Amino acid sequence: MRKEFTMKNTKYDFETLVSRKNTNSLKWDLFDDDLPMWVADMDFKVAPAIENAIQKRANHPVYGYSIVPDELFKSYINWWDLHYDFKMSKENMLYSAGVMPSISSMIRCLSDVGDEILIQTPVYHVFFYVIEENNRKVLQNQLIYENGCYKIDFEDLDEKLSKVNLMILCNPHNPIGKIWSGDDLNRIGELCRKHDVILISDEIHCDLTDPDVKYNPFEKSSDYDKCITCLSPSKSFNIAGFQSSIVHIKNKEIFEKVKTQIHIDNSDSCNVFASSAVIAAYNESGEWLDELKKVIYENKQTVQDYLAKELPVIKLVSCDATYLLWLDCSKLNVSSKVLSEFLRTNQGLFLSPGIDFGENGDNFLRMNIACPKTVLDDALARLKAGIIMLNIFDKNFSKL
Numbered sequence: 001m002r003k004e005f006t007m008k009n010t011k012y013d014f015e016t017l018v019s020r021k022n023t024n025s026l027k028w029d030l031f032d033d034d035l036p037m038w039v040a041d042m043d044f045k046v047a048p049a050i051e052n053a054i055q056k057r058a059n060h061p062v063y064g065y066s067i068v069p070d071e072l073f074k075s076y077i078n079w080w081d082l083h084y085d086f087k088m089s090k091e092n093m094l095y096s097a098g099v100m101p102s103i104s105s106m107i108r109c110l111s112d113v114g115d116e117i118l119i120q121t122p123v124y125h126v127f128f129y130v131i132e133e134n135n136r137k138v139l140q141n142q143l144i145y146e147n148g149c150y151k152i153d154f155e156d157l158d159e160k161l162s163k164v165n166l167m168i169l170c171n172p173h174n175p176i177g178k179i180w181s182g183d184d185l186n187r188i189g190e191l192c193r194k195h196d197v198i199l200i201s202d203e204i205h206c207d208l209t210d211p212d213v214k215y216n217p218f219e220k221s222s223d224y225d226k227c228i229t230c231l232s233p234s235k236s237f238n239i240a241g242f243q244s245s246i247v248h249i250k251n252k253e254i255f256e257k258v259k260t261q262i263h264i265d266n267s268d269s270c271n272v273f274a275s276s277a278v279i280a281a282y283n284e285s286g287e288w289l290d291e292l293k294k295v296i297y298e299n300k301q302t303v304q305d306y307l308a309k310e311l312p313v314i315k316l317v318s319c320d321a322t323y324l325l326w327l328d329c330s331k332l333n334v335s336s337k338v339l340s341e342f343l344r345t346n347q348g349l350f351l352s353p354g355i356d357f358g359e360n361g362d363n364f365l366r367m368n369i370a371c372p373k374t375v376l377d378d379a380l381a382r383l384k385a386g387i388i389m390l391n392i393f394d395k396n397f398s399k400l
């Protein structure tokens with residue numbers, strides 16, 4: 001059911017489109033599309049506290065090697081305690097230059113070349129690359145898609161976990177935007193215990209939930225200790241460019257292995273600006289994040305209403321986290337690559353093809369809605385115009 005959140009008297013600006021062209025932006029400068037809505041970063045300015053902290057650091061004109069200050073770890077500890085009642089301690093934490101670099105290191109130290117590693121598809125496409133580029137193999141536990149919602153196939157998971165040593169969980173799950181329930185997480189933990197599988201829980205999207213909803217940290221939902229939690233403020237506060245994250249590992253043996261590997265891979269050092277950004281995010285930008293969550297929720301409602309009224313052939317998959325919407329285009333009967341390319345070529349609109357997230361994603365497009373409302377309105381109009389151009393719906397289109 002739709003919830004109402006008052007957006008009047010907002011303190012921060014989520015309406016102005018900040019041009020990111022010619023800033024070496026992956027999203028805006030890699031390709032020529034008018035409206036890139038693929039890669040997962042936001043088109044909003046960061047919270048003022050982050051901007052100020054970076055400017056303050058930039059004012060000091062020496063940018064040599066940096067250490068990771070204790071304050072950075074404390075800012076993570078306080079944030080998770082305050083928001084999720086999840087207690088972390090510094091002795092279980094490791095700094096790393098991004099979630100994917102640390103997952104890559106974990107794959108190298110916790111599995112062998114040729115091993116299969118389990119992921120739940122459709123899922124963040126880089127999970128595929130990081131496994132394959134490390135000369136391991138992907139084993140898929142495909143999620144079940146039923147009545148417009150996803151759930152875990154636990155029977156299949158039980159069977160597949162018997163073949164692997166390592167599983168990567170996405171919590172909340174990109175691209176379907178699902179927050180796994182405490183019960184789901186506990187069951188995953190029990191199955192990992194049964195098969196003695198180490199679980200990596202990638203929780204990078206955890207703060208970006210609907211305004212009155214909280215995600216469940218894996219470590220709070222399960223007492224299975226062969227688990228690694230990956231955390232970062234990069235999605236929540238739009239600071240992915242600083243490439244900064246932590247991992248939290250209670251199991252001492254796993255901790256030591258991961259620590260050594262992250263060091264070998266040279267991922268344990270901190271960018272000169274990163275700690276300032278992270279600390280300002282967690283310590284001073286909570287109010288900004290609360291407002292952002294309302295803006296994203298409103299954008300989600302805009303998409304839902306628009307699709308229902310103007311483009312009912314496309315369905316929004318129900319979700320409660322991330323700014324990535326998963327659009328069910330199965331009624332169009334066209335592959336997601338063709339559809340995505342068509343929209344790019346004819347409408348300048350770049351949505352990610354669902355096939356990128358696994359073969360069971362091929363009926364879908366992923367749309368990043370972390371942008372001002374005017375941009376979203378433009379994108380929806382282009383989406384509709386593109387579908388009309390495709391001319392692949394019949395005359396009873398509105399009844400589909």
Ligand SMILES: Cc1ncc(COP(=O)(O)O)c(C=O)c1O
Pocket residue numbers: 040097098099100101124170174202204205232234240243244245
């Ligand atoms: C689930 C997930 N994990 C990790 C990342 C990337 O993390 P990092 O930039 O810290 O490597 C993303 C980016 O979209 C993501 O969606």
